[in-house]
Amino acid sequence: MPSHDVLIIGAGLAGQRAALAAAQSGATVAIVSKVHPVRSHSVAAAGGINAALNPEDSWESHAFDTVKGSDYLGDQDAIEIMCREAPDEILWLEHAGVTFHRNDTGHLGTRAFGGASAARTYYVADITGHAILHVLYEQLMKHSATVDRYEEWFTTDLLQDENGHCVGAICRNLRDGHLEVFNAKATIHASGGAGQAYKPTTNGLIVTGDGIAQAYRIGAKLMDMEMIQYHPTTLLGNGLLITEGARGEGAWLLNGQGERFMERYAPNKLELASRDVVSRAEQTEINEGRAFPDGGIALDVTKVPRRRTLEALREIVNIGRDFAGVDITREPIHIRPGQHYIMGGIKTDVDGQTTIPGLYAAGEVACVSVHGGNRLGANSLLDTLIFGRRSGEHAAARAKQMVMPTTPAAQVADTERAIKAIIDRPTRGRRIAAIKQELGETMDRHVAVFRDAEGLAKAHEVVRRLREEAPNAAVDDKGSVFNQDVIAAIELGYMLDCAEAIVVAAIERKESRGAQSRTDFPGRNDEEWLKHIDISVNGGDVPKVSYSPVTITRWEPMERTY
Amino acid sequence: MPEYTLRIRRYDPDSGQAAYWDEHTVELGATQSVLDAILKIKADADGSIGIRCSCQQAICGSCGVRMNGKPGLACNTHLREAAERGHGTGWNPPEEGGTTAGDGGQREVITVEPMGNMPVIRDLIVDMDAVHWKKIQRVTPWLLNKQPVPEREYIVPHENMVDVTQTMACIQCGACVSDCLAMEVDPLFVGPAALSKAYRFVGDPRDAQQFERLKDLSEDPHGIYDCTHCFNCIDACPKGVDPMSQIMRLRRVAGSDHEIEDRNNGFRHEHAFVKNIQRNGILHESDLLADSYGGKFNPSAGRELVSGLPTAARGLAKGKMTVGKLLLHQHKASKEIKRIFDTVEGRGERVELNLYVTGYEDDPEQTGDAAKETQSAGDKSQGAPEAAGAAGREPAPEGSVPAAAEGESAPETSEEPGTSTESENS
Numbered sequence: 001m002p003s004h005d006v007l008i009i010g011a012g013l014a015g016q017r018a019a020l021a022a023a024q025s026g027a028t029v030a031i032v033s034k035v036h037p038v039r040s041h042s043v044a045a046a047g048g049i050n051a052a053l054n055p056e057d058s059w060e061s062h063a064f065d066t067v068k069g070s071d072y073l074g075d076q077d078a079i080e081i082m083c084r085e086a087p088d089e090i091l092w093l094e095h096a097g098v099t100f101h102r103n104d105t106g107h108l109g110t111r112a113f114g115g116a117s118a119a120r121t122y123y124v125a126d127i128t129g130h131a132i133l134h135v136l137y138e139q140l141m142k143h144s145a146t147v148d149r150y151e152e153w154f155t156t157d158l159l160q161d162e163n164g165h166c167v168g169a170i171c172r173n174l175r176d177g178h179l180e181v182f183n184a185k186a187t188i189h190a191s192g193g194a195g196q197a198y199k200p201t202t203n204g205l206i207v208t209g210d211g212i213a214q215a216y217r218i219g220a221k222l223m224d225m226e227m228i229q230y231h232p233t234t235l236l237g238n239g240l241l242i243t244e245g246a247r248g249e250g251a252w253l254l255n256g257q258g259e260r261f262m263e264r265y266a267p268n269k270l271e272l273a274s275r276d277v278v279s280r281a282e283q284t285e286i287n288e289g290r291a292f293p294d295g296g297i298a299l300d301v302t303k304v305p306r307r308r309t310l311e312a313l314r315e316i317v318n319i320g321r322d323f324a325g326v327d328i329t330r331e332p333i334h335i336r337p338g339q340h341y342i343m344g345g346i347k348t349d350v351d352g353q354t355t356i357p358g359l360y361a362a363g364e365v366a367c368v369s370v371h372g373g374n375r376l377g378a379n380s381l382l383d384t385l386i387f388g389r390r391s392g393e394h395a396a397a398r399a400k401q402m403v404m405p406t407t408p409a410a411q412v413a414d415t416e417r418a419i420k421a422i423i424d425r426p427t428r429g430r431r432i433a434a435i436k437q438e439l440g441e442t443m444d445r446h447v448a449v450f451r452d453a454e455g456l457a458k459a460h461e462v463v464r465r466l467r468e469e470a471p472n473a474a475v476d477d478k479g480s481v482f483n484q485d486v487i488a489a490i491e492l493g494y495m496l497d498c499a500e501a502i503v504v505a506a507i508e509r510k511e512s513r514g515a516q517s518r519t520d521f522p523g524r525n526d527e528e529w530l531k532h533i534d535i536s537v538n539g540g541d542v543p544k545v546s547y548s549p550v551t552i553t554r555w556e557p558m559e560r561t562y
Numbered sequence: 563m564p565e566y567t568l569r570i571r572r573y574d575p576d577s578g579q580a581a582y583w584d585e586h587t588v589e590l591g592a593t594q595s596v597l598d599a600i601l602k603i604k605a606d607a608d609g610s611i612g613i614r615c616s617c618q619q620a621i622c623g624s625c626g627v628r629m630n631g632k633p634g635l636a637c638n639t640h641l642r643e644a645a646e647r648g649h650g651t652g653w654n655p656p657e658e659g660g661t662t663a664g665d666g667g668q669r670e671v672i673t674v675e676p677m678g679n680m681p682v683i684r685d686l687i688v689d690m691d692a693v694h695w696k697k698i699q700r701v702t703p704w705l706l707n708k709q710p711v712p713e714r715e716y717i718v719p720h721e722n723m724v725d726v727t728q729t730m731a732c733i734q735c736g737a738c739v740s741d742c743l744a745m746e747v748d749p750l751f752v753g754p755a756a757l758s759k760a761y762r763f764v765g766d767p768r769d770a771q772q773f774e775r776l777k778d779l780s781e782d783p784h785g786i787y788d789c790t791h792c793f794n795c796i797d798a799c800p801k802g803v804d805p806m807s808q809i810m811r812l813r814r815v816a817g818s819d820h821e822i823e824d825r826n827n828g829f830r831h832e833h834a835f836v837k838n839i840q841r842n843g844i845l846h847e848s849d850l851l852a853d854s855y856g857g858k859f860n861p862s863a864g865r866e867l868v869s870g871l872p873t874a875a876r877g878l879a880k881g882k883m884t885v886g887k888l889l890l891h892q893h894k895a896s897k898e899i900k901r902i903f904d905t906v907e908g909r910g911e912r913v914e915l916n917l918y919v920t921g922y923e924d925d926p927e928q929t930g931d932a933a934k935e936t937q938s939a940g941d942k943s944q945g946a947p948e949a950a951g952a953a954g955r956e957p958a959p960e961g962s963v964p965a966a967a968e969g970e971s972a973p974e975t976s977e978e979p980g981t982s983t984e985s986e987n988s
Binding site for chain 1: 574575576577593604605606608609610612614615616617618619620621622623624638640683684685687690691698699703704705707711714715716717718719720723724726727730731733734762766768918919920921
């Protein structure tokens with residue numbers, strides 16, 4: 001039985017950063033991931049990472065932009081920490097080897113990004129997440145003596161002792177199907193978001209809400225779950241991400257009549273308003289019949305000098321070519337708003353501690369909350385790294401003051417039984433993919449850019465029904481080596497838990513704020529709803545709703561225009 | 563919608579059965595991907611087919627497989643492209659009495675296999691740890707910082723960072739490793755992916771140990787001189803990393819900048835080759851062998867020559883070689899050859915093309931006045947100008963092509979607010 005001071009689940013940016021920080025603090029560390037670390041979805045982050053590093057810029061300006069971007073739902077103490085620590089984190093990455101692109105003088109270069117009052121986004125072409133993730137993995141290889149890597153191990157359950165403290169996890173080795181108990185003094189969940197509960201989504205197939213659901217099931221509170229980010233530029237049809245960096249470099253948005261419609265919605269920032277604002281503008285154009293006949297909006301990258309596009313936006317040139325047959329350096333490409341990110345997640349404090357002692361969370365799986373109602377582009381990489389590191393350091397410090405907890409053996413037997421039951425299922429049930437498809441389409445129809453009570457109620461009904469159906473979904477694979485069918489069945493359950501939390505929170509919030517835009521409750525209502533919605537498990541029943549206050553340090557809510 | 567038959571190589575060690583071919587037919591658009599097809603089969607028919615996949619946009623590097631004989635990512639390989647690859651070859655055998663053409667009602671077959679040079683774990687899933695990642699670890703894959711580490715960022719030229727971004731853009735999918743011929747013969751060869759990773763540090767001005775890295779990889783008999791220039795890795799790479807070009811750059815930096823004369827004779831062989839061409843215009847092989855080992859009178863060259871005698875004898879016996887050709891070489895380099903050498907050697911610095919930024923050199927827009935004209939010409943032909951660079955990928959169906967009206971205003975209006983951020987960057 002592997003035993004470590006700190007167990008980290010998930011090896012994207014938050015997980016790898018946490019591992020390095022915990023190891024540096026002297027803890028023994030294991031990092032477990034259901035995919036090889038460089039396959040983690042942080043790899044798809046494109047545009048860049050924000051920090052007020054230029055002498056002319058200030059962390060206060062970055063923090064205010066973030067608070068405003070969050071539609072005042074972000075907790076300002078956490079935002080202050082993130083923005084204040086951002087410059088040092090960028091320099092740490094630079095020294096670790098990230099190949100940030102430079103300006104003419106050889107200093108770190110920046111590009112403009114949405115909702116920001118200065119060009120403060122540091123970048124590596126349009127593969128920033130990829131570059132940082134691979135460099136962190138270089139560091140993990142370098143520190144292999146202090147960080148044990150368990151690659152392609154799927155976490156099935158979190159372990160709790162008799163006091164309810166989290167004492168590790170049960171994981172299945174995908175290579176041979178055997179279960180192992182990972183004993184730990186502190187466990188950090190860094191397993192990403194839940195985008196696969198939507199279809200289409202920019203998120204990879206592995207992004208199935210595992211961590212959110214696992215923590216929720218053992219009683220951790222979730223927060224801001226209604227806040228789902230629709231990215232303004234996802235490829236029409238299959239929903240692939242076209243980086244905000246395109247607009248940062250100067251690309252325009254045009255409706256079917258050739259009009260640069262953002263002039264009407266955000267006369268100052270235009271295409272570089274906050275994502276929720278741009279997505280709503282696009283959706284309004286679409287709903288009011290001003291889209292192209294194919295239902296899309298045009299993103300015109302030809303406004304960017306061609307040489308610059310080829311160098312700084314190469315990945316989306318490839319995406320246009322391979323997935324849409326469009327040369328974006330020569331003609332506009334058609335996009336629409338699409339599911340991209342969940343601002344909500346496991347509720348944590350600024351050190352990553354959840355409401356369950358011994359359990360931490362960092363990255364998209366967590367909700368600190370630094371993004372509130374709407375995340376600014378290029379703030380997510382920052383969030384993963386800052387709070388990944390802080391979680392790692394805090395967990396290591398916690399571990400120093402503890403003896404290794406004992407593991408309740410009965411839980412392993414439960415997991416064994418549960419997996420065997422999945423494998424032994426009769427194959428008559430509905431197919432996993434069909435249930436997932438219905439879930440994704442339902443969420444994209446009713447819990448998207450615009451929402452109303454009727455649609456949300458319908459969505460909830462569907463989610464409840466699918467929850468009933470899911471435990472009988474057909475499983476074809478009876479084997480033990482890389483049985484992806486069993487994993488898919490478990491993941492389906494996670495996605496449904498996340499979806500229900502999202503829907504319940506969206507029904508609860510009777511106002512429009514950030515990504516939650518209720519047509520039946522237009523307008524922000526600070527008097528009643530300047531507060532977080534917390535969601536917690538309630539047996540198999542509809543989840544419990546409670547509230548927690550928003551922390552305001554220095555920026556009182558104001559009207560939000562761009 | 564067209565129909566495609568996928569022949570998937572299946573293997574489950576649990577079953578005790580040998581590997582077998584599993585056929586499924588799907589109806590999907592020609593520009594949908596091989597992964598789309600596999601996922602559809604998994605969804606509708608058989609969830610037990612094993613394949614790693616996640617992002618579906620060629621960035622996570624999970625879904626490396628061989629499709630009709632060529633390695634690549636299943637997610638960005640179009641069905642039509644993969645199927646056409648098989649036309650007229652053993653990969654897409656005609657049915658009894660059938661033809662080999664695609665649209666004559668014949669089945670479009672795509673054979674999907676796990677990648678090569680790595681052990682298969684199950685179905686399309688290979689053991690990358692056992693081969694690929696082990697080799698990556700061989701090249702000390704982390705930055706060895708120049709000291710002192712600055713308080714702020716290292717000040718380095720933008721061009722250097724763009725240059726190493728090409729190798730940074732490697733997604734570790736293993737497609738190059740799959741079809742590396744040198745590795746097939748010498749499993750210990752460090753290989754295209756790991757050597758590309760090595761260039762990511764060798765080309766990084768912040769790294770303190772350029773010489774040590776190159777010395778290490780030159781002296782290793784399975785290192786940079788083990789590559790046989792077969793171009794398979796360049797062909798395989800879905801991200802334009804051009805691994806072989808990176809290996810050649812490692813050699814140039816090792817040989818020209820550091821003059822590392824390795825014990826494998828790689829450095830001398832390369833020099834002998836160049837001198838040989840400079841002298842003869844075409845290769846004179848018997849000289850090459852001797853020169854690679856320090857000239858005809860060098861003892862080790864003698865040894866090599868003696869061990870090469872049987873080959874020479876066989877050549878003589880078969881008439882492929884004459885005694886005259888073997889000893890004398892009448893061919894002399896032409897003036898044109900000499901001019902090439904003069905031009906290259908006359909340069910103060912070695913010219914390395916920036917391989918990350920492509921599709922620019924032939925850009926007609928750069929000629930100023932012609933900009934508007936060529937812009938609208940480009941619009942009309944919809945993606946065709948890039949067809950060569952896109953490895954024959956086809957544009958999507960008509961529906962996705964936007965109306966032409968907007969493109970016209972592009973060149974004149976580029977100074978308006980949207981692009982003002984450009985100046986803020988510097």
